[in-house]
Amino acid sequence: MIGRCGICAAHGEVKSLPLYPFGSEGLDICESCEFILIEMVRYMSHIAGRAGIAAIHMMRKLNKEVINETPPNPSGSDSDSSGQ
Numbered sequence: 876m877i878g879r880c881g882i883c884a885a886h887g888e889v890k891s892l893p894l895y896p897f898g899s900e901g902l903d904i905c906e907s908c909e910f911i912l913i914e915m916v917r918y919m920s921h922i923a924g925r926a927g928i929a930a931i932h933m934m935r936k937l938n939k940e941v942i943n944e945t946p947p948n949p950s951g952s953d954s955d956s957s958g959q
């Protein structure tokens with residue numbers, strides 16, 4: 876379809892995407908903006924995956940720290956209290 880790109884405003888062949896950033900008409904984009912948009916989505920997906928992996932590693936580390944903590948003294952007295 877011939878029209879104007881909703882991102883770069885270039886006139887020429889455009890595709891209509893079911894994205895609605897500016898109302899309910901959808902978004903018409905040219906081929907070069909389509910490739911940029913695809914790369915951006917891939918990058919965001921990659922970053923989200925890395926963040927998920929980092930969160931898993933952090934939770935494992937926290938769980939190990941919690942497991943390795945010494946249990947509270949069953950007598951209820953602190954060994955480092957000032958004698959009060």
